[in-house]
Amino acid sequence: MPDAFEDADLAAYYDLINDSRADTDFYLGLVLSADAVLDVGCGTGVLLKEARAAGHRGRLVGLDPAEGMLAQARRADGVEWVRGDLGTASFNAEFDLVVMTGHVFQIFLTDDEVREQFAAVRAVLRPDGRFAFETRNPGARAWERWTPEHGTEVVGEGGERVRVEHRVESVVDGLVTMTETFSSPDWPEPRVDRGSLRFTDADHLDALLRETGWAVAERYGSWDRSPLTPTSREIITIARPGPGTG
C-alpha cells in the first residue's frame, strides 16, 4: 500500500483499519517458539506486543523506518523499537526468527531490492534460524477488490469518522500502482497518498530465495496452513538458510 502511515496522524488509524487479522495466530505461534525475534517493517508493533502479552520471555525487536508507526508502537514497553530498515540497522547473526508481516515484502519493487532484503535477513539470522513472510498471490488478483466500494470506515480516538478508500491506477508487469485516500467529515480536505506494490509468483519468489542462499522449509496458501493453490490469497513462506551458506 502507499506509505500514508509514515504520517503520525494517519498511523493512529492503522490498527483500527486492520482490526480483524487472519495472520495473527500463525505468526504468534512462530514468535512464541523462538528466543530472539526481529520484526522487519513492524509498523505499529502489533505482533510483538501480542507476543510479549502472551508471555514471550526472549528478545523482541521491531524495526521500521516510519516514525508515525513507531510512535504507535512505542506506546508499549518490553520491546526494542528501532527506527530504520535492514540497510541501516547493525544487527549481526543474532536472531532465531525474522518475520516480515502485513505484506511488507511487496514494498520491494525490483528483483535487486528483494535480493538485498533476502541477503540482509540472512546476515541478521543465526545459522539455524528461520525467516517467515508472506506476499499476496497474483493468482488471487487482490487488486480487483481495491475499489472505493470496498473502503473501510473507522472511528478515531477523538470520535472522528474516517474512511479509507483505494483506487488502482495501473497494473503493469506485476506492479500495482494505486492511491489511498483518507477522508472525514471533520477534516477540511481528504489526504491522498500514492504508491506501488509488487506481486510475485511462487516460482519467481523461490528462484530469488535460492539465489540468495535460502531453502523453502514450509509453504502455505492461507493462514490455516492449507497448501498453496493457483488462486490462494497468500504465498506464505518459512525459509531457512540453504545448504552451503552461512
Ligand SMILES: C[S@@+](CC[C@H](N)C(=O)[O-])C[C@H]1O[C@@H](n2cnc3c(N)ncnc32)[C@H](O)[C@@H]1O
Ligand atoms: C502495511 S505496513 C505492515 C506493518 C506490520 N508489519 C503489520 O503487519 O501490521 C508496512 C510497513 O512497512 C514499513 N516499511 C516501508 N519501507 C520499509 C523498508 N524498506 N524496510 C522495512 N519496513 C518498511 C512501513 O513503514 C510500514 O510500517
